[in-house]
Amino acid sequence: MTEENELPAADGATIAIIDDDDELRSTMTALLGENGFATLPLPSADAYRRLAPPPRLDLALIDLNLAGESGLELAMEIRARLGIPIVMLTGWGTETDRIEGLETGADDYLMKPFNPRELLARLRAVLRRSGWKAPATDRSGHQMATFGDMTLDLTRRELIATGGDEIPLTNGEYRLLEYLVRNRDRIIPRVELLQELGSDLSTYVDRTIDVLILRLRRKIEAVPSKPVYLQTRRGQGYIFVTTSRSEP
Template identity: 40%
Template structure:
């Protein structure tokens, strides 16, 4: 079966940049919808299936960071943010709002395409992994994480909202309970060595996951920080069979 072309939504107010991105992606087997602000973005998300959003930070009206937070509260659609500012603090802020990746302008369109493919590939791998190992989900302390559905449910059975990056990192922890995992290895496992990410992003994601699963965020017991080592996921993890 031929690989389906991904549907990419480009939200960028600069016409020249928007046109350049759309043309390059279309020439590389992507379906592209364009928007110049938040209102057009939400209209496009209503009218079209969107597999990934490329979202500029500096937009007229509501800015990209605020739009990212709004989208993330409603959807798991991956988001790659674009900005003219490349400092770590701006990247971290974007990740805090729920972005899956972050690219500073000016950028090479090839790098943007590589990041799009990396994010979509991580989703595809997570979605097919259960067919490879026979498990449809993992459980820990009555929490359940299902990578076929890409969802996390708390002990009461309620669905917990997670970004794609948060899900991938928590799944990686659940696959390796009781092991000390360095930030570098976590980057390799979740995003790939060529993703262009930085180790501080792992700290940001861990902090966000802790807010969702830890009984006490000030004294975390599920994801422990190992001094000069990285992190360790402490609970016992069990696989859930296809019939459960």
């Protein structure tokens, strides 16, 4: 079974499986892994909250009736923080539970026991509705993200300009750009970016992000003072704006 703090490499979406039933969690982890998904299996809400920084996720599969906890509260927390789709599971839910779950923000709801094929179909449908796309790859199998006349090679961790020349990036610049690209078209708060970089949230929060954003704009924007891609949303954070939904 996958360790709780590790995410295996996969071409599919990354799905958190938060369920206190060890056997079921292990079964779902194996099922999703065999069908091209990366998984993050966790036994409780506390196990998720202890992860630092929070991992990149594309969907969360959450048991409504976690032992001693509320799966709905965790779902609302994850939705508010990451903006990802949520699928709820329950072993004894009533129609009222289902309605409450959907009104709370869940994108779908499955009763246990469920058919494995139905689970896979539901997850793929939710991901498709959310706009998620599998990373594009070139002939060598490298994951690529293209914006404007530049390409970010997510396998080699390189930014390539038109003509094939590499645009040098520091480790911090690359990590920030990759996170922004993978979370394109979503406003990301400064605190989330700092956590992704593993920085001390109590020291130089604004300066750390501002310096990296300024450096990236100088490298990817035609006019850094009028950014097309890496835009600021005053009082909210930053957003990487794209016109294509085919990037990772």
